[in-house]
Amino acid sequence: MSWCGWGDPAKARELPEQVRGLLRDLLGVRAPHAPAATLESVRLPPVALTPAHLAALAGVVGAEHVRTGHEERVRHTRGKSTPDLLRLRAGDGSDAPDAVVLPGSHEEVAELLALCSRERVAVVPFGGGTSVVGGLAAARAGFAGVVALDLARLDRLRSVDAESMTAGFEPGVRAPDAERLLAAHGLTLGHFPQSFEYATLGGFAAARSSGQASAGYGRFDDMVVGLTLATPSGTLDLGRAPKSAAGPDLRQLVLGSEGAFGVITALRLRVRRAPAERAYEGWRFPSWRAGSAAVRALAQEGPVPTVLRLSDETETMIGLAEPDAIGAGGSGCLLVAGHEGASVAARRAAAGAVLARLGGEPLGEGPGRAWEHGRFSAPYLRDALLAAGATVETLETAGFWANLPRLYDAVRLALLGALGSPLVMCHISHVYETGASLYFTVVTPQNEDPVAQWERAKAEVNAAVVAAGGTISHHHGVGRDHRAAYAAEIGPLGAGVLRAVKARLDPAGILNPGVLVPED
């Protein structure tokens, strides 16, 4: 993984000349004001932990699993939001952990949490490091130091229950490895978020991830039927049945807790048979409104495709639904429908009849295949845009169908108001009977302080989302970046409930301080 960008540096891409021209002529993008730092030149704070602390950590996990080297610390600094990358590119490593600690078992995690509670060392649970909401930058004040608790060694598939169609995983398994391990049993999770190549199963659970095929396979929180949470106060073992009326569903209190309540050390996940067939296709709608109505019809009346995604006019024109062919868009609104599993032909035909009836024009499998091929490419594209002097970032929300037009307008207006004339694109990519998500991509020229520039815009968007009745995040999470808006969303009493839970599980407050849980 690139230390200050996304993905395998070998897959880094050049911007096509056409795109450079668009950026220059349409948006006024110019080369960045400052050159990018090198990994070696990133400025890190001195290691705050004492040798005694480090020795105690090594006593739990072994000396080889406590790391304080420069590169290791840089690679565990923050996540992969655009401000995170911009800060690193500017050489700012001020949020680096003092040490990276790699436990090898649930018991070691539990011991680490007990040790860090005693010593007031903040702990940032670290999976794939792909947070885009500031979920990995601990508030250091008041602590003896900060460790990144990297779950990379907990990377095993522990069991497959083919009768119950569940699989037991350790939390540090990366998504491609999970798919590879399951494929040997003819199984799949079907969870393909844009972070797929790097993110871990534990991270998906902690952040309530939702993948591009959520219409067919469900969100990650739908897949978690059991979990184990190590906390400073002991262990929670949850999930004796798919569903229960035995009180509140405490699994749902852990899902989305973003490392602030404990460390997920085991997951029991619902799996599916690997699809026998798959077919992806494109449709064109004359307008966002017509396309939205068609998406809603499929979500409410079926048949629901496995993947269902609708780009607005701007995203369609730019061709962002097919990042590998950026700039090759068209008019109207592109809808991508993917069908996987059994009876693909029949489901495709039935869904196609609905789309045609509601004004869609079939484009065949080309756009579907192009989208599928480029489905994980957008973050690579972002790196090239950042290097070219553009700020590009994504943000997302969700709401009930009747409220989506208001949300759509509110976010666009906030971005336009904050940034002048940015390029704002949007798609619907996660649908439910009662509503859907809106996913925005914004491109704007970097000014001399692009982090501050973006943070101002982001604050306005957050306020707009809250005011327009949307949720502050459909699938990115809360982290630090959404914490204030989240407090507004759940209200003072909801925040009080979270603080009460946190105080019970993490009395010393060492777990991911500053993330998720609103301040009193």
Next chain:
Amino acid sequence: MSWCGWGDPAKARELPEQVRGLLRDLLGVRAPHAPAATLESVRLPPVALTPAHLAALAGVVGAEHVRTGHEERVRHTRGKSTPDLLRLRAGDGSDAPDAVVLPGSHEEVAELLALCSRERVAVVPFGGGTSVVGGLAAARAGFAGVVALDLARLDRLRSVDAESMTAGFEPGVRAPDAERLLAAHGLTLGHFPQSFEYATLGGFAAARSSGQASAGYGRFDDMVVGLTLATPSGTLDLGRAPKSAAGPDLRQLVLGSEGAFGVITALRLRVRRAPAERAYEGWRFPSWRAGSAAVRALAQEGPVPTVLRLSDETETMIGLAEPDAIGAGGSGCLLVAGHEGASVAARRAAAGAVLARLGGEPLGEGPGRAWEHGRFSAPYLRDALLAAGATVETLETAGFWANLPRLYDAVRLALLGALGSPLVMCHISHVYETGASLYFTVVTPQNEDPVAQWERAKAEVNAAVVAAGGTISHHHGVGRDHRAAYAAEIGPLGAGVLRAVKARLDPAGILNPGVLVPED
């Protein structure tokens, strides 16, 4: 509603002579040891609340909505479990509330909770009064008195959002009224538990109800997309989108909270179009094992029927799947599959192909229609059995598919061990990809103390469910009767989390004391 039984007394039924013979000859059932009490003869504790308390309550809701009459108190005493009915039939009204209070708005509920917190008056939120797990019997010790907070006046459909396919309801709407109100819009909830005729929407949410058509329409917790909870510490307003990654799903902390965290005063529910077609049919399988495999195949590979229910050999023989024709069962295991909505013929044919392939013999629509006709009849039958000297009770659990045989055996063994030679019947009636529920009905002759007799058996079953890895309840809830087993299920840390949440929302501990939340 019968004051000491189930349903409209006019619908009370006589036991067929064949059933009386079975009870006598097969189980040794004899007439009850004591005659049943009359409503007037039920012994109630004196009203503990002072005139000042009653005046203060009247100050909030109006004098006509504070009731202390004998019949009103008896009708709010406990719920509808068999021990509840046996105690009332024995004239024991010791758990009666001192007063029944009927608020007319969210604001009045909030004021009542503030008042009762100040005065240390215990509050039992009361919807349809159909709890079968002791969810309505407050622990009185340490309180100045107990009021039943009856939500009957909050009985309106407030809004229909046909675009988002949601409806806003007050909590006291009874299920048949909800269906009637929605039918005027061509909509349905599709929630049909056995308590349908009396239970309220707020009660469904508070107890995580699941209806007979859960395979098609989902559980009630799937239907709740938004809710308002009045608590002594303020109001929680939750649900800005169908799903969100903004932290833990706090809705899921309220669902299943059984009145111990607050009073649900508003619900936003997902609705569906009323089904255009419906077809119910019966299938016979040679064994429970073969039938279970078929049910699992439909749950995992589809097409999932709207209703899917499999009776074991004993339930099939007795004919309990068709309570209106009790005694008219057959051999093997009866499966009922119901299909509602669109494309019923195609879905029925596809499901039928799966069932036939896995050894099912089609019985046509007769058994399906019989089941549908009698779907709410079993509780009426219970009254007749109780009067005849038999104890009849139901209990249920859920687990993952691979664990269901162990759970099935464990519950049966516990019942046989505790009761000698009872009749034990079981069905699967709520299915998921990863598991299902098991619903048991047990019939045994009453001894001279049938409440104590049942409570001993119930304690053994609870322990067996916990030991066998099942959840203590799939859809009845926790109440008082499952509280100890629930504590074992979620462990001391889970219990600690619940207590922390309760302490934040209900610092005086007035809400349904003794219910749900395990003791420290």
